[in-house]
Amino acid sequence: MAKKQAAQICIMTVTGVDRVGIIAKLATAMARANINIVDVNQKIMEDYFVMTMAVDITKASIGMDRIKRQLDKIGKEMSLNIAFQDENIFKVMHRV
Amino acid sequence: MRISVEEVFETVRMTLDHHFDIRTVTLGVNLKDCMDRNLTKFIRRIKHRIVEKGQLLNKFADHTEEKYGIPITNRRISVTPAALLLEPLPHTISAAVRLAKALDNAAKKADIDFLGGFGAMVQKGMTASDNNLIDAIPRALSQTDRLCGFLNLASTAAGINMNAVVKFGHTVKDLAKRTKNGIGCAKIAVFANIPEDNPFMAGAHHGIGEPDFSLNIGISGPGVVRSVVVQNPDCDLTQLSEVIKATVFKITRAGELIGREIAALMKVDFGIVDISLAPTTLAGDSVAEIIEAMGVKSMGLPGSTAALALLINAVKKGGAMASGNVGGLSGTFIPVSEDAGMIRAVQAGTLSLEKLEALTSVCSVGLDMFAVPGDTPADVLSAIIADELSIGVVNNKTTSVRVIPVPGKKPGDIVHFGGLLGSAPVMKVSKAGAAKFIARKGRIPSPVQALRN
Secondary structure, three states, X not given: XXXXXXXXXXXXXXXXXXXXXXXXXXXXXXXXXXXXEEEEEEEEEOOEEEEEEEEEOOOOOXXXXXXXXXXXXXXXXXXXXXXXXXXXXXXXXXXX | OOOOHHHHHHXXXXXXXXXXXXXXXXXXXXXXXXXXXXXXXXXXXXXXXXXXXXXXXXXXXXXXXXXXXXXXXXXXXXXXXXXXXXXXXXXXXXXXXXXXXXXXXXXXXXXXXXXXXXXXXXXXXXXXHXXXXXXXXXXXXXOOOOEEEEEEEEEOOOEEEXXXXXXXXXXXXXXXXXXXXXXXXXXXXXXXXXXXXXXXXXXXXXXXXXXXXEEEEEEEOHHXXXXXXXXXXXXXXXXXXXXXXXXXXXXHHHHHHHHHHHHHHHOOEEEEEEOOEOOOOOOOOOHHHHHHHHOOOOOOOOOHHHHHHHHHHHHHHHHHHHOOOEOOOOOEOOOOOOOHHHHHHHHHOXXXXXHHHHHOOOOEOXXXXXXXXXXXXXXHHHHHXXXXXXXXXXXXXXXXXXXXXXXXXXXXXXXXXXXXXXXXXXXXXOOOOOHHHHHOOOEEOOOHHHOOO
């Protein structure tokens, strides 16, 4: 099991069409689950709107499976594709 | 430094658009300590172990899949070669078939996709148990669903056991007759220089040099590699090799992370990452289409062998930089039925069995998942196998054959197997082979390359 002190950072990646209220909605969902937002970035790439949000789930009140289910629901409502992954997958792939 | 949006997006697109997945996590399980002279006791022990470990494997694979967001398509188990396990028991077909069914049932109970290891190492000679296991293959593989078999018929050190090659020519025909469209033959491959830690079916088994348990990973990224090749339409081949290397580095690192994490959760040794590019029939997830994206008009035309050699050389270099534990087959998979580009090339007439064989001399690991007419004589099948294995023996590499002689089909027909196994166009093959050469039997001695001490 994860050590209590070490932060577990996850990256949420949102792709789709930009519109009002995306960040607000996701931030609310994170706050409800006691998840701290560490960083937010966004860009338009190859016609995709891409937003990444780094969050710390160490003190989250719900597990990763439930976080993902909630994000899937928001994704469906707002026609967005939302991925939620542990940061380490990006670190191993993009850092030597 | 925090990961940039571009880097995150690159990874997300690999899974979203380019079918990047972990093709398989394969747990190697030692069953030698379960051996017994009492068949019932033996079967009880192996079932218990496979079900217990298989359920754990599924549980932790689900957890890791969710954590990292990379799909793990197959969960598999490989076991100690069955012929060895059957040594102390009466050498009867029914005992071997009972073991086959027990392994199959255990895999089903644990919800494991495939279980490999129903096979024997017979490169130099056959024990009575090996001989019996080969006799049992048609019944064992036609009466089970998730069990896979292998035979190592040759090695660089031992040469080619032609007695076993001859025997297998008949075995594979018998197996084909017992299953619809010969599909049972998709569950057995014969090898030269089989690796003991290969996570891919049908050749996966847990070799005798392995620890009690070993967690091996097979990654799959033809779609990812194809997309970087498409994005670089005009660069020269040296540069092309570099971009492929960089991409394979990334997917191998992802594979290693996931493999290590599952191994740690299961408290077993992490084994290897197999960096073979394993295609599927999904659009874009094709090795043949990578070759075509490089600039060869259709797979099988002149240039294909050089392009494939370049591709896998780059894959190996990127993979070796990413992981100190690259192993298994780590070559090209170009199974005819499982790769949309390969199917098209055979149907268009650009890819023949002879060219497929040539490709295995550089990096492909074998003549895989190809269909031939069901009335192809056993000696011709044996001769095709002997040709292919000799390439492996002389070049110090793994080669294999997974041939499906489809009953009642003629060249040009297409056979649908379904699922990951895809569809195979029946290939043209000579009815006359080397009957007299094959009938001589014996052992083709090891090449001089074997004398390296």
